[in-house]
Amino acid sequence: MNPVPHPTRLIALDWGTSSLRAYRLGANGQRLELRALPWGVMQLPEVGAEANAGFEAAFEQACGDWLQAAPATPVIAAGMVGSRQGWCEVPYLNVPIAVDQIGGSLHTLRNRHGQIIHIVPGLIENSPLPNVIRGEETQVVGVLALNAQRNNTVADHQRPENTLIGLPGTHSKWVQIHHSAMHSEVSHFDTFMTGEVFAALCGHTILGRGMEAAGSNADDAQRAFERGLNVAQTPAGRVGVLSTIFSTRTLGLTGVLDGAGQREYLSGLLIGHEIAALKNMLQEQDRLPERVMLVGETALCERYTRALYVYGFKNIDVVQQATERGLWQLALSAGLLNKAE
Amino acid sequence: MNPVPHPTRLIALDWGTSSLRAYRLGANGQRLELRALPWGVMQLPEVGAEANAGFEAAFEQACGDWLQAAPATPVIAAGMVGSRQGWCEVPYLNVPIAVDQIGGSLHTLRNRHGQIIHIVPGLIENSPLPNVIRGEETQVVGVLALNAQRNNTVADHQRPENTLIGLPGTHSKWVQIHHSAMHSEVSHFDTFMTGEVFAALCGHTILGRGMEAAGSNADDAQRAFERGLNVAQTPAGRVGVLSTIFSTRTLGLTGVLDGAGQREYLSGLLIGHEIAALKNMLQEQDRLPERVMLVGETALCERYTRALYVYGFKNIDVVQQATERGLWQLALSAGLLNKAE
Numbered sequence: 001m002n003p004v005p006h007p008t009r010l011i012a013l014d015w016g017t018s019s020l021r022a023y024r025l026g027a028n029g030q031r032l033e034l035r036a037l038p039w040g041v042m043q044l045p046e047v048g049a050e051a052n053a054g055f056e057a058a059f060e061q062a063c064g065d066w067l068q069a070a071p072a073t074p075v076i077a078a079g080m081v082g083s084r085q086g087w088c089e090v091p092y093l094n095v096p097i098a099v100d101q102i103g104g105s106l107h108t109l110r111n112r113h114g115q116i117i118h119i120v121p122g123l124i125e126n127s128p129l130p131n132v133i134r135g136e137e138t139q140v141v142g143v144l145a146l147n148a149q150r151n152n153t154v155a156d157h158q159r160p161e162n163t164l165i166g167l168p169g170t171h172s173k174w175v176q177i178h179h180s181a182m183h184s185e186v187s188h189f190d191t192f193m194t195g196e197v198f199a200a201l202c203g204h205t206i207l208g209r210g211m212e213a214a215g216s217n218a219d220d221a222q223r224a225f226e227r228g229l230n231v232a233q234t235p236a237g238r239v240g241v242l243s244t245i246f247s248t249r250t251l252g253l254t255g256v257l258d259g260a261g262q263r264e265y266l267s268g269l270l271i272g273h274e275i276a277a278l279k280n281m282l283q284e285q286d287r288l289p290e291r292v293m294l295v296g297e298t299a300l301c302e303r304y305t306r307a308l309y310v311y312g313f314k315n316i317d318v319v320q321q322a323t324e325r326g327l328w329q330l331a332l333s334a335g336l337l338n339k340a341e
Numbered sequence: 342m343n344p345v346p347h348p349t350r351l352i353a354l355d356w357g358t359s360s361l362r363a364y365r366l367g368a369n370g371q372r373l374e375l376r377a378l379p380w381g382v383m384q385l386p387e388v389g390a391e392a393n394a395g396f397e398a399a400f401e402q403a404c405g406d407w408l409q410a411a412p413a414t415p416v417i418a419a420g421m422v423g424s425r426q427g428w429c430e431v432p433y434l435n436v437p438i439a440v441d442q443i444g445g446s447l448h449t450l451r452n453r454h455g456q457i458i459h460i461v462p463g464l465i466e467n468s469p470l471p472n473v474i475r476g477e478e479t480q481v482v483g484v485l486a487l488n489a490q491r492n493n494t495v496a497d498h499q500r501p502e503n504t505l506i507g508l509p510g511t512h513s514k515w516v517q518i519h520h521s522a523m524h525s526e527v528s529h530f531d532t533f534m535t536g537e538v539f540a541a542l543c544g545h546t547i548l549g550r551g552m553e554a555a556g557s558n559a560d561d562a563q564r565a566f567e568r569g570l571n572v573a574q575t576p577a578g579r580v581g582v583l584s585t586i587f588s589t590r591t592l593g594l595t596g597v598l599d600g601a602g603q604r605e606y607l608s609g610l611l612i613g614h615e616i617a618a619l620k621n622m623l624q625e626q627d628r629l630p631e632r633v634m635l636v637g638e639t640a641l642c643e644r645y646t647r648a649l650y651v652y653g654f655k656n657i658d659v660v661q662q663a664t665e666r667g668l669w670q671l672a673l674s675a676g677l678l679n680k681a682e
Contacts, residue, residue: 240618
């Protein structure tokens with residue numbers, strides 16, 4: 001057999017609640033192939049009663065042929081696959097934690113064919129209101145690796161002390177990174193359920209009823225979103241989000257917003273409350289970041305970028321491919337890639 | 342025919358979104374009879390395509406026989422029956438407004454038999470985030486009437502300047518009453534969607550999933566509720582409700598709260614955020630009330646009473662029968678009861 005032109009160096013799985021993405025990565029983590037499968041941890045293929053049969057089947061569909069072609073390739077997986085509902089529960093690591101310690105704490109699991117899968121642990125912050133992430137720690141590692149690569153030429157005195165990494169989605173996570181001469185550390189993180197609350201309010205409360213009416217044009221929608229964004233910093237906004245959301249309805253009743261406008265307004269209002277609260281907290285902690293990096297779906301990152309500017313944040317970048325880069329980086333620091341050619 | 346021992350003086354309808362309550366009231370507003378029907382404005386009897394046929398049929402079921410027995414009896418109705426989705430849209434009155442002006446602004450509607458029905462208008466506050474009530478204005482009138490009756494002996498210097506009336510429910514309304522020598526005025530009101538948000542979070546987000554586990558005993562449930570109540574006044578609580586609600590899940594994950602405990606905790610957490618925000622706003626407006634009066638379902642009023650005490654409010658009373666008393670009072674000040682024997 002001729003040698004493959006792009007040999008597989010790592011199989012990297014991003015295995016969440018509702019989807020499974022499998023990356024075949026080559027030299028330097030270059031993406032050779034990507035498969036998106038619907039087999040999230042909560043919706044596995046139905047293949048008999050055997051324990052973990054669904055995980056086994058999904059795994060084989062995702063990368064069985066890749067492993068057959070290159071049997072020695074290491075496999076790494078991050079996300080809800082390591083949760084209590086996952087293939088194998090992997091305990092959380094405690095925050096604060098140095099970012100480069102995460103790669104040294106991977107868990108191993110053997111599938112029914114003896115294949116080893118390295119699973120990335122999530123992080124927990126055991127504060128009075130505990131907080132957890134699982135999957136986002138990998139994106140954080142990826143963001144920092146991509147950034148280190150890009151900033152190799154930055155002089156020491158220009159290096160930031162605090163970076164804030166935002167991961168908007170169903171739940172948005174805001175991860176504070178504190179940089180020192182020694183290392184970068186995850187010092188604190190917060191969860192906001194903004195995306196899921198938005199969906200629940202639109203789908204299952206009276207606020208959704210007014211949204212059925214005819215749509216705005218793009219300019220009106222944009223204005224409605226901006227109007228919502230600003231509410232949290234007005235005097236009326238200080239009464240809090242449980243109250244301000246009702247204005248979605250009353251601005252409809254009074255003819256100010258049409259149906260689509262109400263939807264955009266509510267989106268802006270919730271994101272604005274999130275960013276206002278975040279900023280307030282960072283100010284109180286004296287941890288306002290020198291830069292903000294966002295990872296997530298493009299349209300959502302645009303919404304958050306606008307919100308961050310409205311609330312006075314600066315140096316905001318949207319980072320692509322953080323997950324695959326994070327999985328590569330973790331495999332590297334775990335020593336999984338040493339033996340590869 | 343012999344004279345009826347308790348002649349009907351007023352037929353009073355509390356006609357909301359999901360139910361219709363009909364009161365037959367006698368001398369001094371004494372309740373002679375009550376009918377609770379499922380015919381809310383959004384779920385009327387299905388009786389053919391004629392405009393308003395559902396309203397007509399519901400009305401006849403509610404009080405047709407009462408009117409037949411006493412044809413001259415005035416009829417008054419409050420609630421969503423006067424909304425855009427109601428029998429007849431009645432414009433809102435603007436706040437601030439003197440409480441005794443409301444009775445002078447009833448709308449009249451004639452049903453298909455020529456019977457006049459007097460409809461109470463709702464209130465609107467046209468602030469940057471407009472606010473509306475419809476039905477609660479009647480309860481406010483009732484609370485103040487009941488209170489005036491009870492406090493007839495209170496010396497002038499003991500009379501409060503500010504009363505706060507709380508109407509917890511799917512949406513809770515907080516109505517500020519400012520008393521002067523001349524009159525009592527609705528000066529401002531707020532809406533919190535706490536009840537509906539709680540239901541949407543329990544029923545349609547990940548927070549509900551953890552609540553399916555086995556239940557607490559009553560003491561544990563009470564402790565979980567109190568734990569939630571306090572969150573908004575802790576340092577961690579200042580990051581706001583979009584973030585703190587996630588602790589419902591993490592306190593489950595970390596084994597602190599069982600399923601029923603998570604539900605109680607979330608209830609307390611939301612109500613706590615509501616009351617904390619309310620207090621904050623009242624302090625900024627310099628309108629902290631001398632007393633608070635609550636109207637609503639008994640168990641819910643108990644929850645709010647505990648929350649109000651936790652956040653330092655004093656002189657809290659729960660008021661019964663505010664709706665029927667309000668309808669009576671409005672009929673009285675509208676002059677509808679003058680001609681009755």
